[in-house]
Amino acid sequence: MSADDASKPGATPPPGATPPAGAAQPERVAEAASRSAEPVDPVAAEAALRELERELAAGAEERPEAPPTPALGSATAPAPMPVTPAKATAERTPAAVTGGAPIMKPLAPAAPTPVVVFDKVTKSYGSFTAIKDVSFRIDDHPGRGEMVPILGPSGCGKSTVIRMIAGLSPQFPQTSGTVLVDGKVIKGPGSDRGMVFQDYTSFDNRSVLDNVAFGLECRGVARAERLDRARLWISKVGLSIKKDADKYPSELSGGMRQRVAIARTLVLEPRIILMDEPFGALDPPTRARMQDLLIGLWREQSPTVFFITHSVEEAVYLGDHVLIFSSSPGTILKEIKIPPPDRPSNAMQRDPAFLETVYGIKDVIEKLESSQRGGD
Ligand SMILES: Nc1ncnc2c1ncn2[C@@H]1O[C@H](COP(=O)(O)OP(=O)(O)OP(=O)(O)O)[C@@H](O)[C@H]1O
Numbered sequence: 016m017s018a019d020d021a022s023k024p025g026a027t028p029p030p031g032a033t034p035p036a037g038a039a040q041p042e043r044v045a046e047a048a049s050r051s052a053e054p055v056d057p058v059a060a061e062a063a064l065r066e067l068e069r070e071l072a073a074g075a076e077e078r079p080e081a082p083p084t085p086a087l088g089s090a091t092a093p094a095p096m097p098v099t100p101a102k103a104t105a106e107r108t109p110a111a112v113t114g115g116a117p118i119m120k121p122l123a124p125a126a127p128t129p130v131v132v133f134d135k136v137t138k139s140y141g142s143f144t145a146i147k148d149v150s151f152r153i154d155d156h157p158g159r160g161e162m163v164p165i166l167g168p169s170g171c172g173k174s175t176v177i178r179m180i181a182g183l184s185p186q187f188p189q190t191s192g193t194v195l196v197d198g199k200v201i202k203g204p205g206s207d208r209g210m211v212f213q214d215y216t217s218f219d220n221r222s223v224l225d226n227v228a229f230g231l232e233c234r235g236v237a238r239a240e241r242l243d244r245a246r247l248w249i250s251k252v253g254l255s256i257k258k259d260a261d262k263y264p265s266e267l268s269g270g271m272r273q274r275v276a277i278a279r280t281l282v283l284e285p286r287i288i289l290m291d292e293p294f295g296a297l298d299p300p301t302r303a304r305m306q307d308l309l310i311g312l313w314r315e316q317s318p319t320v321f322f323i324t325h326s327v328e329e330a331v332y333l334g335d336h337v338l339i340f341s342s343s344p345g346t347i348l349k350e351i352k353i354p355p356p357d358r359p360s361n362a363m364q365r366d367p368a369f370l371e372t373v374y375g376i377k378d379v380i381e382k383l384e385s386s387q388r389g390g391d
């Protein structure tokens with residue numbers, strides 16, 4: 016059972032109320048962590064807690080199904096195809112909107128050791144193969160980081176890939192092939208990697224402030240310091256310390272809850288951020304604002320960001336290094352390099368060059384789909 020699935024909202028007590036038995040677990044783990052000499056890894060702790068919450072919530076009402084997402088392809092094998100992502104690399108002039116300064120810095124030369132390498136990675140569950148021979152390399156660009164949007168049809172193995180990088184079971188470990196992070200074989204979750212799950216993963220029984228401070232608590236950071244850092248991040252993601260910090264997740268809108276989820280991960284300043292369809296459930300204006308927020312925070316922290324999305328527009332806006340996956344068993348169909356955004360999402364998405372790139376990629380996906388359907 017995945018941690019993604021385990022974020023079913025539970026009962027939310029009002030501030031000051033006694034949390035339900037299962038929901039008390041985060042504090043217990045954090046307390047244990049603060050007593051322990053070995054810091055607890057927040058991603059692993061959270062995954063375990065969500066599993067526990069899920070078990071405790073068993074029997075409760077099932078979460079409604081997400082609306083169906085449009086399939087991108089039905090390919091079963093890589094289909095090399097010359098792609099010119101329609102002037103995808105055309106210049107995006109840093110126009111008046113940005114006052115002449117591009118929003119993202121240009122890519123610096125890559126360091127010798129890549130951040131993440133997949134070499135012929137396959138994951139099978141019994142006789143079912145979820146991903147097959149997946150190979151890619153994401154270079155390390157110190158002081159800049161790289162954005163890696165991942166596109167692909169539902170069930171093609173996108174979550175499998177990023178959960179494997181996070182070191183979360185059962186996707187980790189792979190059945191065969193090699194996964195390297197910073198040149199090393201990973202052994203499980205680590206503080207160098209932070210995950211933002213698809214659902215608004217916050218603890219219902221914790222305030223915004225305590226949610227954002229959770230990972231620091233797991234690391235044994237002293238209370239005053241962790242609350243200070245949590246407050247800083249609450250404001251960085253555009254929430255109000257005064258009005259929002261003491262609220263509980265059920266008192267927030269979807270966009271606000273996702274801001275909390277992002278703050279919870281970024282407060283730990285991971286070098287690699289793994290985002291699994293983080294904006295999928297947001298309305299378009301909120302989504303555009305969140306994209307801009309992400310770009311701003313990315314610029315500040317320079318991490319490598321893996322970002323799963325079903326939206327070609329979102330992938331093109333975020334830019335850099337897009338990975339397109341085929342349907343099950345997932346494999347990489349195409350890697351496309353795209354210049355990073357140079358203006359806010361709304362302005363960018365009206366730009367003819369931007370639209371040309373989007374339609375170029377949609378065409379590529381369509382061609383790949385039909386060539387796969389035709390058995391090429
Ligand atoms: N623990 C598991 N046991 C068996 N099969 C699994 C397990 N986890 C994932 N799968 C299967 O692996 C395949 C890839 O799943 P994954 O969650 O990575 O897809 P995805 O591309 O993220 O899909 P979506 O876009 O719908 O989120 C799916 O067919 C899924 O059913």
Ligand SMILES: [Mg+2]
Pocket residue numbers: 173174175291
């Ligand atoms: Mg998924």
